[in-house]
Amino acid sequence: MSGQREVAERGRRLAVALFDYGVGNLHSLGKALEHAGADVLVTDDWSAALAREVLVLPGVGAFAAALEALPDDRTAIVERIRSGMPVLGICLGMQLLFDTSEEGEGRGLGVVPGRVRRVRAGVVPQMGWNEIEMGEDPIFEGLSELVAYYANSYVCEPRDAEDAIGWTECEDDRFAAAVRRGSIVGVQCHPEKSSTAGRQLIANFLRDAERRVRAGAEAAR
């Protein structure tokens, strides 16, 4: 029985797919998700990933290289995400949620309308800890302030301003630090590298995702 049809019972661990593009470090992110109570499957197989309850797109690598890990026909992925599968895209993984990127050829998943552009700053990559101005969203629950680790040369520009739920300033640039569109969440920072506060953000995302999965299962009954 596939994870998506299972009813999320209280106390059962949320079935999370951590997608592996084959390049970067997934250990810290995997451990952070596990510490927050998730049952993590690291996989490079999209059908296995989509059969889980929650999808996490990690954030290491170049845009074009990550696109190579996407199948030619993305219909199944896009449909599953649009039907309410909670998604957390981190850094590059956030950028993949958008339509296009200045960094490379090809189209992203397009589940959050907008584009990816280069950071407008003298020193690029933006490398280090930076403050996130937090909007109202469950992923920021209990965080009075959030200084998170960034390592990026590109940032997302959502078409719909209300999709942005957090902002960060880098030199004179101000960009969407986090977006939400329904069950889809993207963060430009690396919460798995942002010490205690980052792990709190991951735990918050999972708690909200679990609520959504359970509500979806209730509605389907």
Place this chain on the structure above:
Amino acid sequence: MLRPRVVVCLDVKDGRVVKGVNFEGLRDMGDPVELAARYEAEGADEICFLDISASHEGRGTLLDTVRRTAEVLFVPLTVGGGIRSADDIGPLLRAGADKISVNSAAVRDPSVLTEGARRYGAQCIVASIDAARQDDGTWRHYTHGGRTRTDLDAVAWAASCADHGAGEILLTSIDRDGVRGGYDLELTRAVSDRVDVPVVASGGAGEAAHLRDAFLEGHASAALLAGILHEGLTTVGELKAALTGWNVPVRPYRRATSP
């Protein structure tokens, strides 16, 4: 606003943290996994492993050390030492490193930086510059742990590394390393003002004021230190408290609690 970073460096040999004592031998300082986690808890913004294993066995041990570290460490981890080609980068990243620093291999063939950046993104490729001041006031770049002098001007070479794809410069002053009289601020400023990627100042940290000077006068994005912490002369928390007192906007130090 991007916060100036405090980076803690650990010399790792055959899976242990070591420290040289007057060049007469290496003293065992402990388990890299435990020490890395302890420094995160003390407020370190980043950890750097410099692998000084010479043997193949040592390299294998390094991958295992990185893997075990990445499972308990939730701040970025840079790993340097012994990278010979772009093919050596992938396994370290897979094992759990966030950034890889390269020195000698880039001098032999700078395309290791370009290829590394193409495959994994510039943000994880660090060019390590070991610079020593020459009689004419310029700085020369050295390889092989500071033993081999090249004919490269260190400042120009740093710029060239950035052009070739490095996303960060780890800049060590050989003259200041271990002396604890402060970073080479002139060198740090010369490189920071020349390149448009972040520069990590290294070599010479003896007290909090040295870090402040590296940021404010040296224009460094990060300051790396080792000895004064390993010997227990101060802690990252104490350094950050002093920096905050001088209005250097480091990431606030809070005792980490496991969520």
